[in-house]
Amino acid sequence: MDVELIILGLVVVTALAFDFTNGFHDTGNAMATSIATGALKPKTAVAYSAILNLVGAFLSVEVALTVTRNVLNIQTESGALVEGLSPATAIIIIFAGLIGGVLWNVLTWLLGLPSSSSHALFGGLIGSGLAAMGLLGVNWGGVLAKIILPALLAPPIAIAVAFCGTWLVYRLTRSITDTERRNQGFRWGQVGTSGLISLAHGTGDAQKTMGVIALALIAHGSLSVDGIEEGGLPPWIIVVCACAIALGTYLGGWRIIRTLGKGLVEVEAPQGMAAEASSAAIILTSATFGMALSTTHVATGSILGSGLGRKAQVRWSVAGRMAVAWLITLPAAALVGAVSFFIANALPPLAGALTIFAILVAGCLAVWLRSRRQAVNAANVNDEWDAGTAATVETSAGAGLDSARVDGGDEPLDREAAKLLAAELLTRESAAAGSAGSPASSSSTTTAG
Amino acid sequence: MGLAIVRVLLAGLLFGAGVPAVFAAGIRMWAKGHDEVLPDGSVRRGNRAALAGAAAALLVTVAMVVVGVLWITRKSLYHYLGISLFGMG
Numbered sequence: 001m002d003v004e005l006i007i008l009g010l011v012v013v014t015a016l017a018f019d020f021t022n023g024f025h026d027t028g029n030a031m032a033t034s035i036a037t038g039a040l041k042p043k044t045a046v047a048y049s050a051i052l053n054l055v056g057a058f059l060s061v062e063v064a065l066t067v068t069r070n071v072l073n074i075q076t077e078s079g080a081l082v083e084g085l086s087p088a089t090a091i092i093i094i095f096a097g098l099i100g101g102v103l104w105n106v107l108t109w110l111l112g113l114p115s116s117s118s119h120a121l122f123g124g125l126i127g128s129g130l131a132a133m134g135l136l137g138v139n140w141g142g143v144l145a146k147i148i149l150p151a152l153l154a155p156p157i158a159i160a161v162a163f164c165g166t167w168l169v170y171r172l173t174r175s176i177t178d179t180e181r182r183n184q185g186f187r188w189g190q191v192g193t194s195g196l197i198s199l200a201h202g203t204g205d206a207q208k209t210m211g212v213i214a215l216a217l218i219a220h221g222s223l224s225v226d227g228i229e230e231g232g233l234p235p236w237i238i239v240v241c242a243c244a245i246a247l248g249t250y251l252g253g254w255r256i257i258r259t260l261g262k263g264l265v266e267v268e269a270p271q272g273m274a275a276e277a278s279s280a281a282i283i284l285t286s287a288t289f290g291m292a293l294s295t296t297h298v299a300t301g302s303i304l305g306s307g308l309g310r311k312a313q314v315r316w317s318v319a320g321r322m323a324v325a326w327l328i329t330l331p332a333a334a335l336v337g338a339v340s341f342f343i344a345n346a347l348p349p350l351a352g353a354l355t356i357f358a359i360l361v362a363g364c365l366a367v368w369l370r371s372r373r374q375a376v377n378a379a380n381v382n383d384e385w386d387a388g389t390a391a392t393v394e395t396s397a398g399a400g401l402d403s404a405r406v407d408g409g410d411e412p413l414d415r416e417a418a419k420l421l422a423a424e425l426l427t428r429e430s431a432a433a434g435s436a437g438s439p440a441s442s443s444s445t446t447t448a449g
Numbered sequence: 450m451g452l453a454i455v456r457v458l459l460a461g462l463l464f465g466a467g468v469p470a471v472f473a474a475g476i477r478m479w480a481k482g483h484d485e486v487l488p489d490g491s492v493r494r495g496n497r498a499a500l501a502g503a504a505a506a507l508l509v510t511v512a513m514v515v516v517g518v519l520w521i522t523r524k525s526l527y528h529y530l531g532i533s534l535f536g537m538g
Contacts, residue, residue: 160458291454
């Protein structure tokens with residue numbers, strides 16, 4: 001087998017691993033409030049969301065072929081590589097960028113933080129593009145207009161809409177004395193709205209991975225832009241991408257679901273319905289109105305706004321940790337992408353690709369092993385939130401909502417996070433000499449507990 | 450950009466806050482439309498008109514979910530079935 005084909009295979013596997021993390025990272029956006037209010041049982045919710053993601057991914061007819069143009073200057077308008085960029089370099093840029101995206105996604109999942117998967121991917125690509133081509137490789141205007149501004153605007157818009165919706169819903173139903181009957185009605189509403197978000201997610205997000213895989217195949221020479229324009233994407237790309245995102249969704253990012261459904265604010269059924277309707281409405285209409293907003297930012301903003309709308313206690317320390325994660329997603333993923341590119345570029349092609357792939361596998365494995373120490377799953381996702389353990393669960397603890405601990409409870413986890421980062425850097429160094437372990441897809445499959 | 454923000458916010462308020470409000474009004478009328486046993490043991494008779502209103506409101510929200518699904522799948526519907534919705538094609 002020739003070297004180029006092996007590298008291409010690794011890139012495709014890594015892209016699917018990203019698609020998979022994209023699935024479990026975003027399950028909570030659609031399902032967290034439905035799970036928290038009992039509108040859907042945890043397992044039912046993730047299965048429902050997974051099926052709609054699968055259907056949505058198969059329905060995508062547009063190919064996000066120029067997906068990198070948002071942030072990099074490596075593609076022409078038609079989707080082909082720009083002149084002067086060698087295909088081998090382009091493939092490594094994509095590869096290293098994907099590694100940045102995947103590692104950041106699994107790390108934020110470990111911490112139970114809902115950060116944008118698109119930002120992680122774009123961050124990784126920006127980093128590897130910078131490392132490969134310098135400042136000119138990055139489409140700075142695109143980064144500002146397509147990434148940074150929407151990220152700043154999404155939360156306030158979602159908070160405002162969900163706040164109004166929740167306030168109206170509670171105002172209109174306050175005369176109902178039978179709250180259980182009221183909640184039952186709203187739970188049905190939640191099933192509808194969370195389904196819309198899942199379907200929209202499948203049509204939108206799987207496309208990005210399809211676009212990245214198509215770009216890698218174009219760079220390799222096994223696919224041409226004209227060929228895609230005439231006959232569409234090869235069906236296998238659509239099938240594997242759809243399955244990867246659906247499988248990721250089905251495994252459920254329980255840690256993130258827990259943060260969104262229990263950590264940020266306690267969610268009641270009417271409020272959950274208002275939050276999901278707000279998310280669905282903004283996600284479905286924003287692209288049409290010239291501003292594609294991240295599902296994650298919208299969903300989180302909506303849940304926060306819904307909490308404010310019914311004057312519930314919002315855990316601002318949790319919201320603050322999320323905001324920090326959002327701010328550092330781009331640079332952190334970029335750093336990993338850049339380091340991966342430098343490592344791959346410094347070695348012979350095959351050794352370089354195998355090395356960064358080994359780093360990816362080692363990183364995912366380290367995160368997964370760490371996650372086992374405080375597992376979150378379908379059984380304990382709805383347990384009372386204990387501020388001391390933040391995103392993770394201590395089932396034996398007297399887990400009341402002690403407001404005094406809400407603000408002071410973050411330090412232990414942050415220290416853990418620092419330790420984890422240090423450990424990851426160490427593994428990276430030791431892995432640099434090693435060979436590739438098990439395929440990324442299987443190692444990251446296990447990360448979604 | 451400013452115009453886009455206003456349009457996204459307005460669409461969000463219309464569909465994201467308006468539709469839940471219609472749904473909530475439906476739930477309220479639904480509760481009014483049914484007989485209710487009051488704390489003193491007497492029974493308050495349900496209001497038939499409210500029940501009809503509830504049905505209408507719930508129908509509107511179900512229709513909005515269907516419109517949402519059609520909106521998400523509008524490109525696929527046009528591509529595979531040639532069905533043109535929302536000005537496609």
